[in-house]
Amino acid sequence: MVVPVLHASIPETANAARPVARRLVFGIPGIPNTQEGAGSSSSSTEALPEVADEFGVDTALADIQYEEDEIYVGRVFKSKTDCKIKLAIHAMNRKFHFRTPRSSPAMLLAQCVGNGCPWRVYAVLLDASGKFQVRQANLIHSCTVHERRNYHKLATTQVIGEIMQSRFVGIKRGPTATAIRKIMLDEFHVNVSYWKAWRARELAMDHAMGTMVGSYSLIPAYLALLQSSNEGMTCFLESTDAEDGGRRFKYCFVAYGASISGYPSMRKVVVVDGTSLKGKFGGCLLSASAQDGNFQVFPLAFAVVDSENDDAWE
Structure with a gap:
């Protein structure tokens, strides 16, 4: 399918070019x-x-004051999952383990695993937004060191991903799985496996930079914006019907207007090549380029396809 051109949603009037004054x-x-x-x-x-x-x-x-992992009566969490993750981080920093004897979509009760330990946190659902609020909190411990030693079990992939999320914001790569294992051992005294660290890294990257599925869903809107802002541009997007009723990405072709208008001045030799994409969904990146009079590479077009086959090249 050819991606349609987006038109401006704000009509052009006499006051359209006037800057909006803001304080x-x-x-x-x-x-x-x-x-x-x-x-x-x-x-x-x-x-x-x-x-x-x-x-x-x-x-x-x-x-x-930055709340960090502090737990107190009245603190609000954005969801039940966020509440459980923050409780796990709170417990890992203080070297104790807790369990959830009662849990439902509308409430959460966390108790220390120590026999007779009074530590207890009770949180309930606030409204339809899904936010949870701590209503009762007794943060005093009477458990022994032996009973608190299993706190490393709280270091799940979701908890580690939440801890590492800030390390991927604004950074291209962030820490590797090996680096995450070292961070967890140095800062939390928890030894995690390489596989758990790798899965936590994937979750942290998804939370910080978005998922690959979300990126593919933005391609139609992105191509439409390119067409509206680049005169003479040619782009093509093809998708197939998925089993769940949605659409599945297949091909994408992009040739900028500057590349199309500059091709008549190039040497009459076109070089095509392809390379594999290293990602969750794989695929290949195809490119076509020419050479100008100064023997410099002049890009013509590129495409993202499933593999290097005859249908993709056509």
Whole structure:
């Protein structure tokens, strides 16, 4: 199927090009205020602390404390899974193990495994949003060291993935599975297997950068935006019907307008090649390029296909 061109959803009017004036509490130094013009960037930057003091922003930020793994009555978690993960991190940092004798979609009860230990956390569902709130919390321990020694069992793939998620934000690769094993051993004194560390790394990457399935689902919208912003561009997307009623990606072809318009000036030799994609779904990346008068590589088009076969090349 050919991806349609997206049209602008906001009609062009006489006021469409007029900049919208906004009063920013937090600004970026060097960016001028739209109300004062480009020549007053320094004055607008100097006025930012006064605006922040007026609204009490500095005082509010100074009072904020990072909750980390602290558990207290009234703390709200975004979901039941998030509540269990935060409880597991709390227990691993304090070297004890807990169990969940009662658990349902609307409540969660966690108790220390120690015989007669009073440690207990009770959380309930707040509303239809799925958030959980701690209603009761007794954080005093009376268990022995022998009873607390199985805290390493709380280091599941989900818990490790939550701990490592921040290490993948804004970073291309993040720690490897071997590095994750070392981090867990140094910081939490928990020895995990290589396979568990590898699965935790995959979960952390999915949470931080998105899943591969989600990336494939964004291809139609991405190609439509490319067509609307690149004149003369040619792109083609083909998908097949899946068993569950959805669509499954098969082929994708992209040739930018600059490459198409520049081809008549190239040497009349086209080089095609393909390479395997190292990912969960595999596939091949095909490319076509030419050579300009200065003997430099000039890219013409590229495609993502299932494999290097006759149908894909056609």
